Amino acid sequence: MKLFVYGSLCKGERNAHVLNEATCLSEQAWTHGRLMYGESYYPLLVKDRESMAYGELYEIEEKHFPILDRLEGYNPDGKSLFLREETDVFYRNEKVRSFVYYYPHQTTRGEVIEGNWKVAEALRDLPCYYFAYGSCMDLERIQKQGAGPLFTEIKGRGVLENYQLGFGMMMEDGGRADIVEKDGSKVEGVLYRVGEGAVDYLYEREGVTTGNYRPTIVFPHLQGKQIKALSFTVLNKREDSAPPLHYAREIHRGGSTYLSKSYLTELEKIFSETLPVQGFPDYLHHIKRDTD
Numbered sequence: 001m002k003l004f005v006y007g008s009l010c011k012g013e014r015n016a017h018v019l020n021e022a023t024c025l026s027e028q029a030w031t032h033g034r035l036m037y038g039e040s041y042y043p044l045l046v047k048d049r050e051s052m053a054y055g056e057l058y059e060i061e062e063k064h065f066p067i068l069d070r071l072e073g074y075n076p077d078g079k080s081l082f083l084r085e086e087t088d089v090f091y092r093n094e095k096v097r098s099f100v101y102y103y104p105h106q107t108t109r110g111e112v113i114e115g116n117w118k119v120a121e122a123l124r125d126l127p128c129y130y131f132a133y134g135s136c137m138d139l140e141r142i143q144k145q146g147a148g149p150l151f152t153e154i155k156g157r158g159v160l161e162n163y164q165l166g167f168g169m170m171m172e173d174g175g176r177a178d179i180v181e182k183d184g185s186k187v188e189g190v191l192y193r194v195g196e197g198a199v200d201y202l203y204e205r206e207g208v209t210t211g212n213y214r215p216t217i218v219f220p221h222l223q224g225k226q227i228k229a230l231s232f233t234v235l236n237k238r239e240d241s242a243p244p245l246h247y248a249r250e251i252h253r254g255g256s257t258y259l260s261k262s263y264l265t266e267l268e269k270i271f272s273e274t275l276p277v278q279g280f281p282d283y284l285h286h287i288k289r290d291t292d
Contacts, residue, residue, distance in 0.1 A: 001059070001060055001061070001062055001065075002057060002058065002059060002060070002089070002098035002099065003019075003057070003058045003060045003068070003098060003099050003100070004031055004055055004056070004057050004058075004087075004089045004099070004100040005019070005055050005056050005058065005100075006035065006045055006053050006054070006056075006100075006117055007042045007043045007045075007055075007117050008041070008042045009056075009068075009071075010055060010056050010117075010118055011024070011027065011219060012118075012217070012219065013118070013121075014041070015071060018064075018067060018068065018071060019060070021061070022059060022060040022061075022064070023058060023059040023060075024056060024057070025058060025059055025091065026056060026057040026091035026092060026181055027217075027218070027219075028054070028091065028181055028216060028233065029054070029055055029056060029057035029089055029090065029091035030052050030053060030054045030055070030090050030091075031052075031053055031055075031088065031089045031090065031098075031100060032047075032048065032050075032051065032052065033046060033047055033048055033052075033053040033100075034046045034047075034051040035051075035053045035112070035113035035114075035116075036103075036107050036110065036111060036112055036113060037111040037113060038103070038107065043113055043117040044107060045100065045101065045102055045103055046102065046103055046107070047102055052115055053115065053116075054115050054214075054216070055117075055118075057089055057091050057096075057098060065084075068084075072084070072101045074101065080104075081103075081105075082102060082103055083101065083103075083104050084099055084100070084101050084102075085099070085100065085102055086100075092181055115214065116214070116215065116216060118217040119215045119216065119217055119230065122217060122228070122230055123199060123230075126196050126199065127153075127193050127194055127195045128193070128194065128199075128229070129155070129191055129193060129194075129227050129228065129229035130192045130194045130199075130202065130229060130230045130231065131160065131189050131190075131191055131218055131220050131227075131229040131230070131231040132191075132192065132231075132254075133160070133165065133187050133188070133189035133190075133231070134176065134177030134178075134189075134250075134251055135176075135250040135251055136202070136205070136254070137189060137190045137250075137251065137258070137259075138251070138253050139151065139254065140250075140253065140254075141250055141254075145201075145205075147197075147198070150194065150195070150197045150198035150201060151192055151198055153192060153193040153194070154190065154191070154192055154258075155192065155222055156191060156223065156258060157188060157259060157260065158190065158191040158220035158221065158229065159188055159220055159221045159222075160186060160188075160218055160219070160220040160221075161185075161186050161220075161221070162182065162183050162186070163179045163180060163181055163182060163185060163186065163187045163218070164179075164180050164182040164185035164186075164187060165177060165178070165180075165187050165267075165270070166178040166180040166234075166237070166240050167240045167241055167242070167243055167275060168180070168234055168237040168238045168240050168241075169212060169237075169238075170238050170241060173244040174241055174242050174243045174247070174277075175240060175241035175242060175275070176234075176247065177243070177247075177251065178233055178234040178237065179218070179231065180233075188255070188258075188259045188260060188263040189255075190255070190258050191222050191227060191229060194230075199230070202230075202232070203215070208232070211235050211236070213232040213233060213234055213235060214232065215231075215232055216232065217229070217230065217231070218231045240275060241275065242275040242276060242277050243271075243277060244277070245277050245278060245280060245283070248271045248277045248280050248283075249283055251267065252264070252267060252268070252283075252284075268284060272284070
């Protein structure tokens with residue numbers, strides 16, 4: 001049986017331990033509904049076909065539902081705080097039927113959460129970690145845009161497991177980087193510690209308000225320790241396309257200081273063979289000649 005969660009049962013949150021025996025199928029799942037703040041710390045999911053709520057999808061045994069029902073205040077034979085119902089949940093280009101806990105009552109607070117409660121909570125408690133895996137690894141570009149002072153606290157190389165690097169964000173001159181869930185794969189990037197100014201810069205740069213990327217929470221490893229971090233993923237994913245040379249150079253230049261040698265080699269192969277970028281082999285030749 002499947003369960004979609006969007007609040008305190010998610011990874012890194014207060015009640016995540018309740019799902020220790022469940023299998024996480026996706027950290028980037030979504031369903032139709034409107035997320036709102038309630039009177040307590042947990043969010044409320046209200047039915048709304050025009051809105052999207054992001055969360056996590058789990059495979060769970062039926063025997064665990066009585067514990068979850070008590071936690072959510074669901075009573076199938078009487079008055080309930082939340083109602084457990086089946087609905088469509090979307091993940092990894094699939095649609096499945098899953099249980100979800102809806103809030104069926106009138107809300108008194110009425111404050112809407114934009115899509116992802118985990119992100120909203122992280123931004124209420126700044127500074128936070130930020131996982132950069134694309135051109136935002138490149139401090140040179142950040143400095144040229146006048147945002148250098150906002151990204152001075154660099155923690156080092158982050159390794160995000162069960163994701164792969166994609167280039168499914170289409171611009172006029174080619175693809176842009178994305179993180180895509182894939183079991184057994186990994187994405188390396190740079191972990192920063194950032195405050196409000198950096199988050200504002202990232203939201204504008206990633207085109208959050210224009211629908212290019214959406215903010216999300218991921219859990220990369222830093223020196224063997226799992227870190228809860230803000231990142232960004234493409235909202236409407238398309239087939240991978242080769243990026244332009246300037247973008248490939250920014251990724252390579254930004255990652256060369258922090259990424260592992262093996263992962264950097266993988267990037268070079270992507271830009272030279274898998275998604276060949278015109279001019280990238282010449283760029284590699286020049287920088288390797290200069291370092292010899």
